[in-house]
Amino acid sequence: MHKLLEDAPGKEMLLLGNEAIARGALEAGVAFATCYPGTPSSEIPEQFFAISKETDLYFEYSTNEKVAMEVAAGAAVSGLKTMVTMKHVGLNVAADPLLTLAYTGITGAMVIVNADDPSLFSSQNEQDNRYYARLAGLAMFEPTNPQEMKDWTVAAFDLSQETGLPVIVRTTTRLAHIRGGVKLGVLKPRVTKTHFKKNPFRFVTVPAVSRNLHKELLKKYEVLSEKSETSPLNQIIGSGKGGIVASGVSFDYVMDAVNDLGIKDKVSILKLGFSWPLPRKRIVNFMKSVDEILIVEELEPINENEFKALAQENGIAIPIQGKGVGGLSRLWEYDPRLVRGAVAALFGLEQKAPAVVDLSDLPPLPGRPPTLCAGCPHRATLYAVKEVYGADAIHPTDIGCYTLGLLPPLSMGDFVICMGSSVSSSCGFATATDQKVVAFIGDSTFFHSGITGLINAVHNKHKFTLVILDNGTTAMTGHQIHPGVDSAPMGLDLPQVIVEDVVRGCGVKDVHVIKPFNIKKAIESLKASVEYDGISVVISTELCTLFAKGIGRARKAKRFAINPQKCKNHRHCINKLACPAMYLEGNAVRINKNLCIGCSVCAQVCPESAIASMKD
Amino acid sequence: METKRCVFVGVGGQGNLLASNLLGQAALSMGIPVVVSEIHGMAQRGGVVESAVLIGGANSPIVSNGEADVLISFEPLETLRILNKCNNKTLVITNAQPLPPFTVAVGQGKYPPVDEILGKITKKVGKVVALNGNDLAEKAGNVLSLNMVMLGALIGTGATPVTEEVMKRIIAGFTKKAFLDSNLKAFDFGKEAAQKGMKD
Numbered sequence: 001m002h003k004l005l006e007d008a009p010g011k012e013m014l015l016l017g018n019e020a021i022a023r024g025a026l027e028a029g030v031a032f033a034t035c036y037p038g039t040p041s042s043e044i045p046e047q048f049f050a051i052s053k054e055t056d057l058y059f060e061y062s063t064n065e066k067v068a069m070e071v072a073a074g075a076a077v078s079g080l081k082t083m084v085t086m087k088h089v090g091l092n093v094a095a096d097p098l099l100t101l102a103y104t105g106i107t108g109a110m111v112i113v114n115a116d117d118p119s120l121f122s123s124q125n126e127q128d129n130r131y132y133a134r135l136a137g138l139a140m141f142e143p144t145n146p147q148e149m150k151d152w153t154v155a156a157f158d159l160s161q162e163t164g165l166p167v168i169v170r171t172t173t174r175l176a177h178i179r180g181g182v183k184l185g186v187l188k189p190r191v192t193k194t195h196f197k198k199n200p201f202r203f204v205t206v207p208a209v210s211r212n213l214h215k216e217l218l219k220k221y222e223v224l225s226e227k228s229e230t231s232p233l234n235q236i237i238g239s240g241k242g243g244i245v246a247s248g249v250s251f252d253y254v255m256d257a258v259n260d261l262g263i264k265d266k267v268s269i270l271k272l273g274f275s276w277p278l279p280r281k282r283i284v285n286f287m288k289s290v291d292e293i294l295i296v297e298e299l300e301p302i303n304e305n306e307f308k309a310l311a312q313e314n315g316i317a318i319p320i321q322g323k324g325v326g327g328l329s330r331l332w333e334y335d336p337r338l339v340r341g342a343v344a345a346l347f348g349l350e351q352k353a354p355a356v357v358d359l360s361d362l363p364p365l366p367g368r369p370p371t372l373c374a375g376c377p378h379r380a381t382l383y384a385v386k387e388v389y390g391a392d393a394i395h396p397t398d399i400g401c402y403t404l405g406l407l408p409p410l411s412m413g414d415f416v417i418c419m420g421s422s423v424s425s426s427c428g429f430a431t432a433t434d435q436k437v438v439a440f441i442g443d444s445t446f447f448h449s450g451i452t453g454l455i456n457a458v459h460n461k462h463k464f465t466l467v468i469l470d471n472g473t474t475a476m477t478g479h480q481i482h483p484g485v486d487s488a489p490m491g492l493d494l495p496q497v498i499v500e501d502v503v504r505g506c507g508v509k510d511v512h513v514i515k516p517f518n519i520k521k522a523i524e525s526l527k528a529s530v531e532y533d534g535i536s537v538v539i540s541t542e543l544c545t546l547f548a549k550g551i552g553r554a555r556k557a558k559r560f561a562i563n564p565q566k567c568k569n570h571r572h573c574i575n576k577l578a579c580p581a582m583y584l585e586g587n588a589v590r591i592n593k594n595l596c597i598g599c600s601v602c603a604q605v606c607p608e609s610a611i612a613s614m615k616d
Numbered sequence: 617m618e619t620k621r622c623v624f625v626g627v628g629g630q631g632n633l634l635a636s637n638l639l640g641q642a643a644l645s646m647g648i649p650v651v652v653s654e655i656h657g658m659a660q661r662g663g664v665v666e667s668a669v670l671i672g673g674a675n676s677p678i679v680s681n682g683e684a685d686v687l688i689s690f691e692p693l694e695t696l697r698i699l700n701k702c703n704n705k706t707l708v709i710t711n712a713q714p715l716p717p718f719t720v721a722v723g724q725g726k727y728p729p730v731d732e733i734l735g736k737i738t739k740k741v742g743k744v745v746a747l748n749g750n751d752l753a754e755k756a757g758n759v760l761s762l763n764m765v766m767l768g769a770l771i772g773t774g775a776t777p778v779t780e781e782v783m784k785r786i787i788a789g790f791t792k793k794a795f796l797d798s799n800l801k802a803f804d805f806g807k808e809a810a811q812k813g814m815k816d
Binding site (some may be wrong): 012014016059121144145173174175177178179180181249251252253255256336337338353354355356357358360361362363364365366367368369370371373382409574575579580582584586589 | 644650652653662677679680685702720724728
């Protein structure tokens with residue numbers, strides 16, 4: 001049995017924040033869950049994926065976040081309890097359904113988990129999605145630890161069901177990936193089937209209907225505001241004259257700072273757990289009870305501006321500060337020392353933190369950036385493309401492991417902004433320049449949002465080559481399935497949508513399917529694509545090495561070694577491929593037999609044929 | 617209780633996330649408040665993997681620069697890179713056997729000699745315990761048990777309130793039968809090496 005299904009109320013488990021959210025959903029009786037995976041949200045659906053195999057919980061990896069939200073919307077307006085999870089940029093993709101789903105509302109429940117990524121641990125931007133609650137007019141909860149992530153997910157389901165509106169639970173990378181003690185609650189039974197009651201004047205958003213729905217939403221928003229006023233998720237701690245406001249992980253830093261500085265009796269801390277709509281009356285009373293306020297919030301000064309506006313409306317003249325105090329900025333995540341310093345600055349105290357060791361005498365350290373794995377098929381494909389197209393070609397790339405191809409020596413990545421942008425931006429590059437354009441997109445990303453761009457390219461007669469790196473899984477986020485995956489090894493029998501069929505169905509005439517570990521043939525196919533006058537698609541198919549190992553389909557090929565008699569130290573193997581299985585011993589290149597998977601690419605690249613498979 | 621701030625660092629694949637998770641479970645099972653933080657995702661593709669375990673009642677899940685009580689490092693170069701987490705009282709437990717990054721292989725940098733690394737660290741922090749973790753793991757019968765060696769070393773130093781008995785019970789609870797013997801051996805080898813190192 002999955003550990004999150006344990007029916008043991010009161011038992012304390014060490015849970016990852018994301019596991020705690022999944023448990024909270026189960027306790028609330030979630031029946032229907034969808035997502036597109038994205039760090040730092042991915043471990044929530046991973047729990048549902050496993051649990052759906054042993055229970056009647058419905059779960060799917062949808063093709064993208066918009067689809068995920070719409071699939072869940074159908075179930076939620078039919079009356080089921082649903083959850084949709086995504087990373088912050090995923091909510092951009094799902095923003096279209098979100099903003100009008102707020103109008104129609106739902107009849108069951110919908111909790112949307114949105115994971116922000118301050119400090120950009122694995123994202124292309126650090127946008128602050130607290131704005132989405134404001135944009136949509138929906139409630140937002142911001143828990144501060146795994147226990148609250150569990151408990152408040154239950155509360156979010158309750159609020160959603162009661163108000164008929166989706167509720168957004170916002171986490172950040174820090175919260176998603178911390179482990180803490182969580183006391184389990186009672187698991188409510190699931191209701192998995194329902195009967196949809198038609199109501200076109202609520203659910204069909206033609207202008208005449210939506211004009212009225214917008215009015216309804218504003219009424220419901222007043223209800224949410226009242227709930228926020230009395231919610232136990234908003235809490236004032238202490239009764240000192242120094243006001244501090246925080247939510248999410250910043251609240252944890254504030255609590256430790258106050259404790260470390262020994263100023264508990266001097267502060268009042270307003271914890272905003274039900275952070276939108278704001279509990280305006282409570283905030284005004286709070287502002288009247290303190291002499292000054294420090295607002296600690298990562299990313300944008302959202303609460304700071306709200307508080308300043310509220311103070312102005314209510315004739316309150318105390319100083320309200322946030323960004324700029326003690327190094328609190330709009331950039332990156334905060335940490336205990338930074339927040340302690342800001343709190344100390346507010347009270348004119350010295351921060352008695354130990355000095356950081358002096359590192360001025362350290363030599364420059366060799367970097368250890370993330371890299372494509374030993375035997376990664378992407379390396380072979382990127383190398384082959386580089387050999388054919390040279391350095392002047394433009395390489396729009398996309399979101400996935402292959403983005404790492406931007407690093408030298410491959411240096412194959414010139415532009416990436418979001419999922420699917422490789423294909424569409426290529427249309428622009430190819431028209432605006434006379435340079436060759438070869439774009440890269442992974443299989444999962446192609447299904448997510450590459451297809452519409454490809455149809456655009458065909459229809460508008462754009463001329464470039466699209467290389468689809470089909471490694472049979474959603475690799476970067478942890479090997480989730482997608483429509484192009486053979487799901488049999490995962491014990492499923494989901495129909496496999498073949499990438500080549502989709503590409504041809506989009507109207508592409510010049511299609512090549514290559515096996516990237518056969519470099520010579522791959523180069524031949526790529527050369528043919530260069531000659532083609534129009535849109536050409538090369539599908540490079542080879543299982544992700546890590547994934548293949550995980551499902552028992554690892555290559556059985558022999559490992560490779562360098563023959564020192566033949567090696568003349570051209571070093572094409574390391575200078576052009578940079579496979580992490582290669583290393584230098586003195587002046588000689590060697591292959592780490594524990595890392596080599598026998599892909600043979602280095603052997604094909606060696607001009608002296610000095611690399612050969614090892615004899616038993 | 618005074619908070620013990622432990623930072624773990626290693627290279628993707630060395631198993632330091634599992635080590636910090638197990639330490640957290642051991643603390644929780646002793647009734648000690650604990651919070652563990654990890655970095656997942658892109659950082660794991662052969663890059664540096666960092667985690668933190670705060671034992672004893674902190675709310676914050678991470679350790680700021682200069683504020684680690686203990687640093688447990690699985691790789692000597694990474695010990696040096698993350699030294700800004702330390703102060704002049706920090707206990708540093710480090711594997712002394714390098715896993716050179718590929719940047720060194722392609723000539724983008726030079727791996728500093730391990731003696732030089734350890735020499736520099738010793739001058740800056742409270743105490744350094746260095747051990748040949750990979751050798752000990754191999755001696756225990758499983759090259760992948762480096763994380764058990766390092767956990768054993770941490771418990772051996774007595775730097776946290778987690779006891780050997782509880783730590784071993786947690787390890788036994790998660791380990792597959794075939795690896796139990798080698799994991800516990802690796803733990804003991806690490807513990808003994810650290811106990812010796814604390815006396816040096």
